[in-house]
Amino acid sequence: MRKIIACILVSSIILTSSSYATYSPTQEENIKLQTIQTKIDSIYKNKWVERIEILKNQINKYIETNRENERTIYFLRIIKNSLVAYIEKDKKEHPQKAVKIKTPEKKVSLAKAIKINPKQNLIDTYGKEISWEITNACIKNYDFIDAIAKEQDFPTELIIAMWKKEHNCNLDNPPNWWWAFQITSRYYNPGKISLEEFKSEIIDFINFSKNKINYYNKDSWKFKKYFWDENIKISHDNFSIRDLRLYWLLYNWIRKSADLETFTFANANLNSDLKSNSDWIVTSVLKVIKWKLK
Numbered sequence: 142m143r144k145i146i147a148c149i150l151v152s153s154i155i156l157t158s159s160s161y162a163t164y165s166p167t168q169e170e171n172i173k174l175q176t177i178q179t180k181i182d183s184i185y186k187n188k189w190v191e192r193i194e195i196l197k198n199q200i201n202k203y204i205e206t207n208r209e210n211e212r213t214i215y216f217l218r219i220i221k222n223s224l225v226a227y228i229e230k231d232k233k234e235h236p237q238k239a240v241k242i243k244t245p246e247k248k249v250s251l252a253k254a255i256k257i258n259p260k261q262n263l264i265d266t267y268g269k270e271i272s273w274e275i276t277n278a279c280i281k282n283y284d285f286i287d288a289i290a291k292e293q294d295f296p297t298e299l300i301i302a303m304w305k306k307e308h309n310c311n312l313d314n315p316p317n318w319w320w321a322f323q324i325t326s327r328y329y330n331p332g333k334i335s336l337e338e339f340k341s342e343i344i345d346f347i348n349f350s351k352n353k354i355n356y357y358n359k360d361s362w363k364f365k366k367y368f369w370d371e372n373i374k375i376s377h378d379n380f381s382i383r384d385l386r387l388y389w390l391l392y393n394w395i396r397k398s399a400d401l402e403t404f405t406f407a408n409a410n411l412n413s414d415l416k417s418n419s420d421w422i423v424t425s426v427l428k429v430i431k432w433k434l435k
Contacts, residue, residue: 164215197224259379260298260430267382268427270412275428279310283433285336286343294377295347298433299385302425303346303392312339322346353391368401382423389422 200221204214279301290297304310307323313333314320320329320342327345334342357364358372365371368387375384389407390399402408409417410424420428
């Protein structure tokens with residue numbers, strides 16, 4: 142069952158109740174399938190249909206190599222059926238997309254359109270319920286922080302969001318010696334700091350973050366299987382909502398069982414179901430993006 146789960150956790154589908162062959166799943170397997178269904182349903186909402194096409198091809202390969210295993214085939218065929226259903230659903234809902242990707246020229250144009258402003262896509266998709274204010278202390282040095290972020294190919298918005306969450310955008314080092322980003326592996330003298338001194342702390346924070354991301358992507362902690370085996374891809378100009386949520390998990394060592402979409406300690410104040418006294422990382426990042434887009 143573990144191999145099956147590993148395969149379908151990266152799929153973006155809803156499992157159906159169709160039966161195949163003569164295999165009858167146990168009650169425990171049905172419960173596992175329902176759990177997987179909840180996870181993969183949320184994954185689909187954040188993926189392009191092209192990814193579903195790729196997954197369908199991967200499932201076909203699994204089917205070809207497991208034809209003698211009735212139990213495995215039972216689950217794989219359910220998955221394939223659901224993948225096809227999503228592909229067909231997407232074609233009906235977005236017929237213009239299907240037309241656009243028929244020719245290489247239009248496919249390139251679509252890719253460019255997506256690349257032009259992926260951050261606007263984040264706002265359009267996830268920002269509808271957010272109250273749009275951002276502390277002036279956090280953005281008054283935006284250009285200074287952005288110049289560093291560009292050099293390091295790291296999101297300016299994430300730097301500001303982490304600074305806000307850990308030290309309320311104060312330009313000093315707190316008494317606990319853990320500096321503006323509250324990282325315990327480095328120490329800075331408490332007290333007021335200049336922008337140039339803050340630059341050193343920003344670069345240390347970025348390097349710390351990149352090391353965390355690299356460890357995750359190499360699966361050094363055997364952590365990826367709990368979050369669909371996909372790498373975190375964060376750059377200055379492009380990142381996904383999943384990247385932000387998973388990054389926050391790594392930053393704070395939250396349990397593997399956390400649900401990326403619903404756990405408060407990343408998504409607070411993102412919507413009416415996740416109310417909190419203060420914004421957490423995803424919401425703060427979106428607020429900075431919104432301010433910059435204006």
